[in-house]
Amino acid sequence: MQKKKSVEKRTKGADTWEYSNILLIFTGIFVLMIGYLVHFQVVKSRDTINNPYNARLETFEQRVIRGSILAADGQLLAYTRVEEDGTETRIYPFGCTFSHVLGYSGYGRTGIEDLGHFQLVTFNAYFIEKFINELKEQKDIGDTLVTTLDVDLQTAAHDALGDQKGAVVVLEPSTGNVRALVSKPDYDPGEVASEWSELSSSGDSVLLNRALQGLYPPGSTFKTITLLEYLREHQFRDEDYSFLCEGKVSVGNSSISCYHGSRHGELDLKLAFAKSCNSAFADMGRSFHVPSFKNLVEQLLFNSDLPLDFPYSKSSFQLKASDPEALHMMTAIGQGDTLVTPMHMAMLMSAIANDGVLMKPRFLDRTESYTGAMVVEKYPTEEYGAIMTAEEAEALQDYLRAVVEEGTASALQSDRYTAAGKTGTAEYSSDKNKSHAWFIGYVSGDKPDLVVCVIMEGAGSGSEYAVPVAKRVFEAYYAEE
Numbered sequence: 001m002q003k004k005k006s007v008e009k010r011t012k013g014a015d016t017w018e019y020s021n022i023l024l025i026f027t028g029i030f031v032l033m034i035g036y037l038v039h040f041q042v043v044k045s046r047d048t049i050n051n052p053y054n055a056r057l058e059t060f061e062q063r064v065i066r067g068s069i070l071a072a073d074g075q076l077l078a079y080t081r082v083e084e085d086g087t088e089t090r091i092y093p094f095g096c097t098f099s100h101v102l103g104y105s106g107y108g109r110t111g112i113e114d115l116g117h118f119q120l121v122t123f124n125a126y127f128i129e130k131f132i133n134e135l136k137e138q139k140d141i142g143d144t145l146v147t148t149l150d151v152d153l154q155t156a157a158h159d160a161l162g163d164q165k166g167a168v169v170v171l172e173p174s175t176g177n178v179r180a181l182v183s184k185p186d187y188d189p190g191e192v193a194s195e196w197s198e199l200s201s202s203g204d205s206v207l208l209n210r211a212l213q214g215l216y217p218p219g220s221t222f223k224t225i226t227l228l229e230y231l232r233e234h235q236f237r238d239e240d241y242s243f244l245c246e247g248k249v250s251v252g253n254s255s256i257s258c259y260h261g262s263r264h265g266e267l268d269l270k271l272a273f274a275k276s277c278n279s280a281f282a283d284m285g286r287s288f289h290v291p292s293f294k295n296l297v298e299q300l301l302f303n304s305d306l307p308l309d310f311p312y313s314k315s316s317f318q319l320k321a322s323d324p325e326a327l328h329m330m331t332a333i334g335q336g337d338t339l340v341t342p343m344h345m346a347m348l349m350s351a352i353a354n355d356g357v358l359m360k361p362r363f364l365d366r367t368e369s370y371t372g373a374m375v376v377e378k379y380p381t382e383e384y385g386a387i388m389t390a391e392e393a394e395a396l397q398d399y400l401r402a403v404v405e406e407g408t409a410s411a412l413q414s415d416r417y418t419a420a421g422k423t424g425t426a427e428y429s430s431d432k433n434k435s436h437a438w439f440i441g442y443v444s445g446d447k448p449d450l451v452v453c454v455i456m457e458g459a460g461s462g463s464e465y466a467v468p469v470a471k472r473v474f475e476a477y478y479a480e481e
């Protein structure tokens with residue numbers, strides 16, 4: 001009896017040993033499988049799905065109905081309508097208003113449709129719903145993207161630009177949130193497939209996103225940078241500056257004139273900036289230490305990559321100490337060989353308004369399951385870093401306010417907000433009567449600061465054409481609850 005008992009005990013012990021080992025092995029395999037699945041779902045699939053040449057993409061599109069894109073306040077910007085026969089149509093309720101920023105999908109992909117493609121064809125819901133869909137052989141509905149875009153601001157910018165070729169970028173400096181982004185001419189994203197040959201062959205480059213890819217001479221908006229270089233080279237002692245404007249400055253056999261030949265007379269630095277005196281700034285340009293000037297411009301992200309998730313063009317700046325004096329002077333007033341994108345100028349203004357710190361432009365706020373019940377991923381705001389010191393930014397803020405108080409942007413005076421900014425009238429051809437109208441600036445008040453950058457191709461002066469567009473966006477912002 002006793003012997004049997006001990007045998008039983010031993011056997012039981014062996015069983016337990018085997019059990020726990022087998023359990024361990026199975027658990028191990030299970031953990032590895034989960035790990036692989038998670039890795040595949042999260043890491044590998046994001047790359048494979050985003051690769052347009054990957055066959056998995058097709059599988060996903062066959063299994064998942066493309067998700068919706070929402071404005072920051074929840075209004076629908078894009079969704080997929082499914083007909084009774086199963087035909088799927090991508091619907092853009094605002095038509096051409098959001099065209100370049102939303103982009104299109106189905107005939108290639110651009111804009112947010114491209115940026116958020118992975119999320120839009122990925123389905124996150126509670127397991128039971130996935131299981132039921134599987135049983136019913138029903139397609140899953142892709143996740144919803146909530147953007148940072150504001151319908152009122154986008155509509156205001158879109159309408160204000162009218163039929164004018166150009167772009168408007170609206171950013172929130174403290175977060176980098178892109179509140180509006182317009183490029184004209186535009187198109188209806190829902191009609192891209194049917195109008196492809198016309199759109200792609202248009203001489204107006206309809207499909208080009210001018211806000212991010214259009215390269216323009218900055219004109220007098222660049223004086224903001226020239227001013228900063230002057231302040232740096234003179235240890236911020238602007239009280240020592242004075243200039244007598246006689247309407248033009250000559251060098252060799254070329255001369256640089258003030259806008260419409262205005263003679264600005266006796267100027268201190270603030271008034272020279274506010275009135276956008278070409279003579280004063282061209283004169284300043286010939287005294288600069290070129291390596292420091294180039295260093296500053298590159299610190300402000302010229303000839304450099306920008307922290308942007310969208311395709312964009314790089315802004316360029318070239319100047320050598322050995323270049324002719326006339327080129328130094330032209331460069332200081334934003335003519336010369338300098339080229340910029342509207343988004344870059346908006347980012348520069350955004351850093352100035354945010355005391356020197358540039359926030360990465362942010363288009364997406366979060367991904368939700370299609371019912372909105374589950375937040376799948378929240379995208380944090382990201383600081384790019386300080387591109388100038390807080391003291392430098394504050395000095396520039398003061399000068400930019402003077403442009404509204406006593407200069408070329410006085411139309412932006414309001415008792416509801418304080419506007420600041422710089423106008424530009426950029427020549428771009430040998431015909432001196434042709435110019436792009438620019439405005440870069442921001443408003444402060446009892447709402448978060450808001451930056452607006454406007455460019456209107458060939459429209460004329462910044463003061464006359466671009467400032468009223470910015471004003472309409474500022475007014476729309478302050479009209480919102």
Ligand SMILES: [Zn+2]
Nearest residue numbers: 245258264277
């Ligand atoms: Zn002048």
